[in-house]
Amino acid sequence: MERKVYLYDTTLRDGTQGEGISLSVEDKIKIALRLDQFGIDFIEGGWPGSNPKDMAFFERIREVPLKHAKITAFGSTCRPHVAAAEDDNLRALIESGVKAAAIFGKSWDMHVTDALKTTLEENLRMVGDSVSFLKSQGLTTLFLAEHFFDGYKANSAYAMQVLQAAEQAGADWIVLCDTNGGSLPTEIYDIVKAVLKNLQVPLGIHPHNDSGVAVANVLAAVQAGATQVQGTINGIGERCGNVNLISVVPNLQLKLGYSCVSSEQLQQLTQLSRYVAEIANMTLPNNQPFVGNSAFAHKGGIHVSAVLRDPKTYEHIEPEEIGNKRRVLVSELAGQSNLQAKMEELGIDLSLERAEAREIIKTIKEREFQGYQYEGAEASLTLMLLEASGKLKNLFSLDSFKILMEKSASHAITSEATVKIHVNTEVVHTAADGNGPVNALDNAMRKALEVYYPCISKMHLTDYKVRVLDENGATAAKVRVLIESACDGEKWSTVGVSTNVIEASWEALADSIRYLLWKEGCEEAKNLVASEARVGILNH
Structure with missing residues (x-):
């Protein structure tokens, strides 16, 4: 029988603490839906009461029908010398309307005395009272032992007292946090084993990646007996990030034989990783394990x-x-x-x-x-192979283009491109403005071709990169332009090389359109829907 490992996702809370990561309420709703579809057991939505955005999320998510996941609110234990029932932060967890709450508390004696400025005994009271209060309100309660591994190494007896206080108060889960991300897999394994000898409540693991071994730490903890993993999609999070669930899940399920999600849901892993990256406006490394574009x-x-x-x-x-x-x-x-x-x-x-x-x-x-690079521009390579095999029709060709740029002291720079393009037996002559010379050239080419090939209007440029190939050439150096385009959810890349960046850009832009027309099955120019439209384009 497969051993179940529960997945706890904190992308919407801990993940947003990563540098450069910001999610709107709508973004968080979209991600929560995908996490639920993937089979995540707990989705941590944020810290109620800490900011208006998190409160708005908890209000919105009540109206969203989730199939599997349990929305969880995050918070801390009550403050020193304040009863849990009177603590504003704990009451905010109740008011958020969730059915599960995760609260962190200090398990490192140094943090209790130096950070909280209270006694070890009062900290134990805060942990027990807070867990007991949340349980009395009917919430599934997870206690997150902050800095647990550092605390255990410094004072194992007290760290265990903190866990026992949470267990005795009725915690459903106790989660051991490697908050500084400094522990190693062998330490994690040994400490989790030792903890399990003295507790009955199920254990979770919440590692950070400051030493680059967070995934290994999860595998060690699970093999030692932990049955819940807390992490984020793509490993986003504060400093070096949280553990990457995208790497954890296949390692646990495909390599170690644990059950995290169904095999059908596991097949969504790559799509989930890229979906979250897109919403978070982050670029995934091509070499990211399992799901990267270069992984296979x-x-x-x-x-x-x-x-x-x-x-x-x-x-x-x-x-x-x-x-x-x-x-x-x-x-x-x-x-x-x-x-x-x-x-x-x-x-x-x-x-x-x-x-x-x-x-x-x-x-x-x-x-x-x-200077061409086809491993990063597979669409241009595809066109080359199709052309060599006689399977690619030349649907348009360049006659000429001109670009005019004007800059005055009192006005912003302007760009205008004029192009002459052969389409079948006609020469299309048109012009367009743009934010820069490449944008103007792109707009003019589209304007000339969209009347013949309307599908071009659906395509848009998603990335534009210029690489100097010979730095000794200074401003006269040869450059490589890589352009990424997208249409209906599919992306492709094309390349151009020249000592003139505009010419290299034209080559890559033209390839991007040629590739789209091949994908769309265009064999010849379509009939124009109105002669007036054609005249307007030709005489612009």
């Missing part, structure tokens, strides 16, 4: 050849188990296996014995030597 990407020819025979040779799990996918990169390191895998993905029948295939590999290596 293979570049070296020998690696790819082996993976095509048996994925186990270079993959520790099947990517589909956590909703990710295998990617084969084609670069200057590419061999025939890389190219074969990419062509199979695109449905291109091009024998590797043919001269065209060898020529493609040669071209890729030459172009990467010039």
